[in-house]
Amino acid sequence: MITTLEPTVLTTPTPAEHCACQAQTDNRLATTVPRALVHRAAVAEVFLTGMCRIAEDRFHIKAQWPRGHSFFAPVAGTHYDPMLIAETIRQVGAYLAHEAFDVPIGHQFLLWSLEYSTVPEQLAMGEAPADLDLIVTCPEIRRRGNRLTALTYEVVIRQGDRVIATGRVGYTVTSPAVYQRLRAKQLSRQPDSVLGPAPVAPAEVGRLSPFDVVLSASCGPGVWQLRYDIRHPVLFDHVGDHVPGMVLLEAARQAVTIGAEAGVMPVTVRSTYQRYAEFGSPLWIHAEPASADLGGTAARSIRVTGVQDGEQVFEAVVVTEPVGTVASLL
Template sequence: MPLPQSALAPDTAPSPAAPALSYRRTVDRRDVHRWAVSEVFLTDYADLSADHYVAAAQLPPAHYYFGDHTGPAAHSPDSMLLLECCRQAATCVAHRGLGVSRDSAFHVTEWTLDLTDTPLPPQDTPRELTITAVVTRTQVRSARLRAAQYALELSSGGAILGRCDISARYSPAEEADVVRRFHRKSVPPLSGSLPAVPAGTPVPPALVARRDPANVALADARRVAGGVAAVVAVPSGHRTHFEHPQDHYTAMILMEAARQAALLAAGTGVRITGYHSAFARFAELDAPVRVAAVRRGPDEVAVRFRQNGTVVSEIAVGVTEAF
């Protein structure tokens, strides 16, 4: 269901005395885990008070991935773009506000986005986004932050667009590498090892509200009792998902796959109202990630990801009929 503005918890709202933010240039790409400056949307960051922060982002007027939409999403801020702006804001806060080192491994465990139904008029200039953040430090070990929760509020031109909550864990790179190899019993491959054209039969772009076949994230889709089933399929050269080498399917990739699975289950005439996600383990690149999507009532599609028979993620996608 769309999130009413009254549902935004006032007790977690940062101080209104926010500094003026700049939209003139991007932040350091390393602070948002990007290699290409063109994929950086965060333009400024500031501390408000203890564990209260504010950030600015400029939404690109055109983008080959985030702007590639048909249907109801074509004329409103893309839910995946808002998720990416929230990811960049939380990552920047972690590095610059909380002292998490740049060589740390990040692991998102829970991620939600609840959008309001606030209409935004079209405009000729790039839309500017303000993201206010309240951080709760949930685990500190040997004076080093190991886990945190972020409550983010998104607004544009004074209109509240929604609320995003992110829970993340942080590990020193060498520790994360040892743990990862122990659980895998092998070195994880990098995304460059994936085929340029994923195996299987790709979903037609129009069925997942895309124009460009390169932005389709699912293959071998079929109708099953109560919903749809498919396999995650992302080309190795995707300029956003694999803008730099990855050793797993990221949370953003699974969110996109969940969005597309929800549209297959509910139809492209619906509008996405949010995501409630839990990530139990890494989605590895060297084994099929299977997707099952079932519509649970008029306003939700439940999406589950399995790999080798084990659940790696569950994402509830909020939907509403668009008129």
């Protein structure tokens, strides 16, 4: 059963007031962490601002969300885009690997799963950027010798004394030499955009510009071709040898938004990734109702899959809820 976050039930210890990253924020000295440590080329796309290690498998990480963003625009003009949750917890994984587990820059990370949960009321925007406390625990740390090979981590995101989201991510780590052997053919190819047919109207998928739309006009009920422009400064902050997982997650978000009322939000996402999404081959996005007990609410549960060359690339089960009219809590 898929359920949304219940902030009144979830509890976790608050960060220690004397920790270094808390002191930096209190003294207004915090800056973003080095962009290379979260696998971002643009400083503007870095949301993490510091970290303290509480225990071998437990961390306090500070983050900040801007009130305006070129891509993650506010939903209905009033609420943070939940995709900020996904991107923030993705950045946590890269930062932990390099800063806490000594993974050298240049190693490759293979995402296997990413999930998050929130409720619309918790994402209402306030009069200043959202300063966040992330408590991160690592229930699975796999090593070969002293080298990290896989990590599963869980995140509780707080703003002040409120839990606003939770998340969980799993990935494996590959050395440059091994990755070169595995991906030599793809690494030798030149990445290229796939624009295909005309995009879905931006307003239908909660975006402002055709440049931000990753779905071509429907090829049939619940089926679209993935489209993307590798010049996009957020979805392709830097271009690698395959389509990033965040592009696939955005495709899922857009697919569940089509046909929904204005201001719908993906409040819960559970995604898994089975294969690389390769450049140069059509990738089809399919959406269908998912079976879930949603308690008679206005929420909808949609299963989205991506298929390329007859093989499933990823699956995401997304629960959406309308924003509605809620007072700002921030």
